[in-house]
Structure formats: C-alpha cells, structure tokens
Amino acid sequence: ISPxxxxxxxxxxxxxAAFLVDVGRPYGTAFPIGPHTLATNFHVGKAFEELGPGxxxxxxxxxxxxxxxxxxxxxxxxxxxxxxxxxxxxxxxTQSAQIGVPGYDVATLTVDEELPSDxxxxxxxxxxxxxxxPGVELATAGYPTEGVSGGNVQVLGPTPEYHTGTVTGxxxxxxxxxxxxxxxxxxxxxxAAGGSSGSPIVDASGxxxxxxxxxxxxxxxxxxxxxxxxxx
Numbered sequence: 001i002s003p004x005x006x007x008x009x010x011x012x013x014x015x016x017a018a019f020l021v022d023v024g025r026p027y028g029t030a031f032p033i034g035p036h037t038l039a040t041n042f043h044v045g046k047a048f049e050e051l052g053p054g055x056x057x058x059x060x061x062x063x064x065x066x067x068x069x070x071x072x073x074x075x076x077x078x079x080x081x082x083x084x085x086x087x088x089x090x091x092x093x094t095q096s097a098q099i100g101v102p103g104y105d106v107a108t109l110t111v112d113e114e115l116p117s118d119x120x121x122x123x124x125x126x127x128x129x130x131x132x133x134p135g136v137e138l139a140t141a142g143y144p145t146e147g148v149s150g151g152n153v154q155v156l157g158p159t160p161e162y163h164t165g166t167v168t169g170x171x172x173x174x175x176x177x178x179x180x181x182x183x184x185x186x187x188x189x190x191x192a193a194g195g196s197s198g199s200p201i202v203d204a205s206g207x208x209x210x211x212x213x214x215x216x217x218x219x220x221x222x223x224x225x226x227x228x229x230x231x232x
Contacts, residue, residue, distance in 0.1 A: 004204035006139045006164060013206055015062065017119045018141035018160035019069075021109075021198065022058040023047050026154045029142035029198040030059055030109055031208075032120045038109045040198030041213050045107025048074040059109065061119065062158045069111040079104030083173070101185065103173040105213040121200055124207040130180055132209060136167045138188055140201045140212055146194025147224060154195075165190035168232060186210045189231045 021028040021044055028044035038059060048057045048071060057071040083103040141160040145151025169187035172178035190201065192215035201210040216228035 004137065006137055006202075006204055010139065010202060010204065010206040011162060013118065013121070014139055014141045014200065014202060015160055015162055016116075017121050017200060018062055018143070018158075019119075020060040020062070020143050020154055020158040020160075021047075022060060022068075022155050023051065024055060026143055026145045026151060026195055029160075029196060029212075031198075031200040032115045033108070033123065033208075034120065035114050035117075036111055038111070038115070039200070039208075039211060040107050040109060041211065042076050042080040042105045042107045043102075043213075044198045045074040045076055045109060048109075057109070059111065060155065060158045061116070062160050064157045066158055067113075069113050069115070071109045072112055073110040075108045075110070077104045077106040080106070101173070101214045103184065106211060121202070122207050124203065124205070124209045126180075128203070128205065128207060129209060132167050132170060132186065132203070134167050134169060136203060137164060138166060138190055138201050138203060138209070139164045140190050140196075140199045142196045142199030142212065144191070144193035144196040147226075148193060148195070151195060163191050165231070187232050191215075191227075191231060193227055194225070 017031045019030045021030050028040055030038040030040035033039045059069050061067050141162045143154055144161055165188050168189050170183040171185050172182045173185055192212055196212050199212040200208045201212055203209050216232050217225045219225050
C-alpha cells in the first residue's frame with residue numbers, strides 16, 4: 001500500500017499555521033495549538049528568559065497582511081535540562097551528548113490576543129503515532145534562515161517555506177531501537193536549517209506528529225555550520 005499523500009487542504013492549513021518567532025531578528029518557528037498557545041522548541045522559547053530591557057519576543061502570522069502577537073509567557077519542558085544533565089554525568093553516554101539532538105526540546109508560548117481558529121493545528125494521538133513507519137510522507141512549514149538568501153527580511157513579511165519528506169527511522173534519544181513508548185526521536189528527510197526550529201511536522205491527516213528540533217550538519221574549520229546532504 002502506497003503511503004497516503006499530503007493533500008491541498010493540509011498544505012494550506014500548514015502554511016497558515018507557520019508563525020515566525022522574532023526577538024529583534026528572525027529566531028525560529030512556532031505554530032498555534034490553542035486559542036492563546038503556540039508550540040515551539042525549548043531552545044527557541046528559552047530566548048524569552050534572555051531578553052534585555054526593552055526587548056520583546058514577537059510571533060508573526062505569515063503573509064504581507066500578517067498580524068503580530070507579543071509573547072507574554074513561556075513554558076519550558078522540564079525534561080530538557082534534566083535530560084542534558086544526565087547525559088553530561090553519564091560517562092557511557094558522553095558521545096551521545098555531543099551528537100546535538102537534545103531530548104524534550106519543547107516549549108509553549110502564550111499570547112494575550114486570540115489566535116485565528118483556522119491556524120490551530122491538532123496533535124496526533126497515540127493510535128495515529130503508532131502508524132508512523134519509514135516511508136510515511138510528512139510535511140512541514142517554517143522559516144529556515146541560516147545561510148538562506150532573503151532570511152533577514154522575513155520579519156517584514158513572513159513567507160514560510162513548505163517542504164515534504166518521509167519518515168526514515170524511529171529510535172529513542174540515543175539513536176537506538178526502542179518500543180513505541182520510547183521511540184521519541186522521529187528521523188525524517190525534511191530539509192532544515194537554523195530558523196526551522198519549532199516547525200510543525202504533520203502527516204497526511206494534517207495532525208502534528210513531530211516538532212522539528214535539529215538536523216545533521218557539519219562545521220568545517222573556521223567556517224559556518226553546513227547542513228548535511230544526507231537530510232536526516
């Protein structure tokens with residue numbers, strides 16, 4: 001049976017739901033999951049705590065007539081710091097700690113104004129998540145800006161980039177085979193770069209099955225980070 005393709009209605013809603021996170025410059029991606037709540041990565045939401053006097057975190061809805069919403073509160077997943085602390089203390093996992101895919105890289109952003117109902121994405125339930133296997137088609141929309149032409153003008157009129165790919169593997173946070181409860185790391189072939197962090201990843205139903213948090217890259221000597229051509 002061929003994997004179900006991504007339909008036009010799912011594409012349209014995904015593009016509506018990709019909000020740009022702005023801290024004085026393009027910083028990441030977030031998407032509505034409730035009337036006043038957006039989901040993103042921990043490492044994106046953490047910037048809220050690091051704002052200086054007079055600075056704000058803003059989320060922009062896409063398009064030339066998009067609205068701006070001021071972030072008034074951020075909730076960071078408590079497992080992020082706990083998991084990284086464990087990795088640093090466990091000598092047997094030192095190599096894993098250097099791979100660069102932290103666990104529980106999740107946060108929510110709160111805004112006071114109500115978000116448009118047609119931008120709110122539903123989260124996949126366990127039954128749907130259990131159908132994920134290599135070859136299942138996925139889609140995402142977000143704001144890859146690192147090393148990308150035009151990235152610096154996104155705050156003037158956010159234009160999300162739409163990409164598709166497939167599930168390529170399912171493992172735990174140590175890149176090892178695991179049962180469903182511990183297969184929290186979804187490997188995929190969706191392109192990503194800095195700024196994509198926090199993008200929703202959906203399946204053909206349009207439900208969010210994953211949160212984009214990292215991609216493989218390498219750092220040449222005295223150079224900038226370069227995404228790996230393997231696209232995982």
